[in-house]
Amino acid sequence: MLLLEKRQQVGFPVRCAEAVGHDGLVEELGDDGILFPDGPEGDLSQPYRAAHLHGGITVSPGGNRAHVKKKGAGWVLERKLFDLHLAERAAGAGAELRVKTQALAAERSGSLWRIKVRRSGREETVESPVLVGADGVEGLVGRWTGLSRHLSPADVHAGAQVLAVGLPAWVEDDAVYFFLGSRVAPGGYAWLFPKGRGTANVGLGIPGAERSKTAQAYLRDFLSANFPKISVLEEVHGCVPTPPPPRGFVGEGCMLAGDAARQVDPFSGAGINWAVEAGRLAGEAAVEVIGSGAEPTARALKIYEKRWRERHEREHRQLYKIKTLVTSLTDDEIDQAVAALAAGSAKGELGEVSPLRIIGYAMKNAPGLVLKLRHLL
Known part of the structure; x- marks a missing residue:
């Protein structure tokens, strides 16, 4: 087997937000004694993992916040090291790698x-x-x-992201953040994924059909409004097929x-x-x-x-x-849905946490949004 890498280094540059869910990663690599030397729930000091995640916080355009907690939900990785590890494992199994x-x-x-x-x-x-x-x-x-x-332009999202340091005190280091709304990222969302040591990936993605501003411009405005005192260590751009x-x-x-x-x-x-x-x-x-x-x-x-x-x-x-x-919801409808999700999370009514479950619960319990749910079902 021959692996061809056009760049001079595997895993660089990183064009990724680096967050990964627990179940899929453990299913694929949970028995890997190098990536997980103490088992998938073991020592978090391993260099491949920057942060262990135990939930997510969604922020609506009007400021409603829904904190959905799930112990061991996933990790934020160091992709440079993660990709290098995978390449080493491939080479160890007999593949030839050419950079x-x-x-x-x-x-x-x-x-x-x-x-x-x-x-x-x-x-x-x-x-x-x-x-x-x-x-x-x-x-x-x-x-x-x-x-x-x-x-189609609607099925590819343009993204922009920075690695930021100097985060405000309200940022929790074991939760990912999602920010919604037409002023933040129309047709997409902004994110903050903590990486430990006071750093985080902060970025956003918007549909390729969005023409009013670029992803970079939306990100600059988002950072100015929400994280005015950060310093930027890295900046990356890319696109994702959706x-x-x-x-x-x-x-x-x-x-x-x-x-x-x-x-x-x-x-x-x-x-x-x-x-x-x-x-x-x-x-x-x-x-x-x-x-x-x-x-x-x-x-x-x-x-x-x-x-x-x-x-x-x-x-x-x-x-x-x-x-x-x-992406069809208005800002007011997003506010309703996030408020309903926050109430459900506080009452412990969400049960198994999954995208379908979370969206379904929010829509069913938000006034005026039940009819839109039929398209999802």
Whole structure:
């Protein structure tokens, strides 16, 4: 197996908010003795994890706050170290990793893919029976293989984020914050994800169809209004695909995974757990097919797509409906929904905490919003 990384360092630059849910990460990596040397609930001083999360706080346009508590809800990671760890594990399992190696083009030749690459200023060609594109939302492999499809502006979110220090005293270090409203991030949301040592990722995402201001401009205004005394250590920009469930991400001898395959939570834009799992499923499919002596045809490799859809297609469709519903709400309706959620959380009525449960509860208990809930159901 050959892994190609166009940059000179794995995991850099980071274009990610770095928060990850507990269940998905533990399911994929919970038995990893390096990432979790004391078990997934063990010593939090490990460098891959910046903060352990026990809940989330949603702030409405009018200032209503709903604090939903869930012990061990997830972590904020250090993606530079997390990605480096995954690369080390892959190399330890026998994969060859080449940094500063950019894929320039790929074409099918018989039963092989011929990939033209530039490495240290010199062009060469490598051949492989299977090509996996894990090259992100702007990935080229999907274009070369004909698997990528055009995204509408409404189904891609532009994001901007800073790593901030000097946070106000009201910021809790074990909770993520979500800020909603048309003045903050129309059609999206702003976030604050604590990273310990008085730092946090603070950013926002808005639909690509938003034309009044850029994500960077919205972020500048948000920071000025809410965090005027912070200092900025880093600033990053990027985009996240948030379309309906992907139509197809397997072809003749090729597969897409992660953002390249649009395997992202379309409601929150979260993608770490989804990408780690997709990479594993794609790798297992390739090993099974080639190990059996069969040709890695599209039909044979469909086991990857079948397994992913069995696990996530229904969930993805529900999350897309949630996204569509929430982005249709007015600021007044968001205020009502967050107030209802705050009351329910205080009474302990939420039960199992999940996006569908939280949104469903808020809408059902907010006056005048019940009719909109029927679209979600």
